Amino acid sequence: MWVDSHCHLQDLQDWESKLNLGIQAGVEKVICIGTDLESSIQAIEIAETVPERIWASIGLHPHHASSGTDNIRSLVAQESTKQNSQVVAIGECGLDYFYNYSSVEDQKSSFSSQINLANEYDLTLVIHTRDAWEDTFDILQKEGIPKRTVFHCFTGGIQEAKVCLELGAYLSFSGIVTFSNTQLLRQAVEICPLDKFIVETDSPFLTPVPFRGRPNDSSNIPIIGAKIAEIKNISIDIIEQNSWKNTHIVFEIE
Numbered sequence: 001m002w003v004d005s006h007c008h009l010q011d012l013q014d015w016e017s018k019l020n021l022g023i024q025a026g027v028e029k030v031i032c033i034g035t036d037l038e039s040s041i042q043a044i045e046i047a048e049t050v051p052e053r054i055w056a057s058i059g060l061h062p063h064h065a066s067s068g069t070d071n072i073r074s075l076v077a078q079e080s081t082k083q084n085s086q087v088v089a090i091g092e093c094g095l096d097y098f099y100n101y102s103s104v105e106d107q108k109s110s111f112s113s114q115i116n117l118a119n120e121y122d123l124t125l126v127i128h129t130r131d132a133w134e135d136t137f138d139i140l141q142k143e144g145i146p147k148r149t150v151f152h153c154f155t156g157g158i159q160e161a162k163v164c165l166e167l168g169a170y171l172s173f174s175g176i177v178t179f180s181n182t183q184l185l186r187q188a189v190e191i192c193p194l195d196k197f198i199v200e201t202d203s204p205f206l207t208p209v210p211f212r213g214r215p216n217d218s219s220n221i222p223i224i225g226a227k228i229a230e231i232k233n234i235s236i237d238i239i240e241q242n243s244w245k246n247t248h249i250v251f252e253i254e
């Protein structure tokens with residue numbers, strides 16, 4: 001059985017049928033990720049529809065950093081008063097210096113305050129970082145890295161992987177591992193310990209080979225798992241078992 005540790009069901013057309021496609025492929029559970037206030041509220045609503053299979057992560061993507069984290073803070077506070085909240089994580093949040101849709105200053109302060117939220121409410125932190133490794137590590141060190149932290153869609157090489165692992169974080173591998181010209185990432189996959197990785201589709205984005213050009217969904221998780229198994233030269237069963245176990249640990253889901 002698999003878990004899709006990062007997808008945006010609210011961006012899929014007819015997410016229920018996509019969830020079912022995933023279930024048919026052995027993907028029993030998913031974490032639905034918010035990127036702004038609206039999509040975070042949607043993630044909670046979707047998770048509450050199927051609470052035994054879907055959990056929510058709420059936060060502000062660096063693209064939306066300029067809107068400020070006050071609303072996310074209120075939403076977390078509100079969720080924390082519920083007896084059975086489906087919210088297990090803060091994010092995706094972080095830094096994106098490739099697009100720079102928000103100013104670097106806004107991105108940094110938004111990231112800092114969401115790290116603090118994760119720490120305050122003992123939630124998992126889901127990090128998006130692109131072309132910003134140094135500042136990402138600096139801010140994490142300054143604010144204090146949450147106990148349970150995930151580098152979503154990890155695309156670094158061995159060096160970045162080692163720093164993440166030293167910080168105690170988990171690496172989440174996506175369909176990018178199936179793309180060509182990802183030699184450095186594949187080296188990171190190779191060295192990542194079996195108890196420190198999880199898998200994700202980031203659907204509807206990042207469709208793996210050989211389905212490029214189609215929208216992505218959770219049913220593609222086994223393709224990503226198979227590639228990781230090939231790179232690590234072990235059986236896909238071991239990848240399946242470990243990613244299942246690790247996802248439950250890092251998001252504290254049952």
Ligand SMILES: [Zn+2]
Binds near residue numbers: 006008033092202
């Ligand atoms: Zn995402």
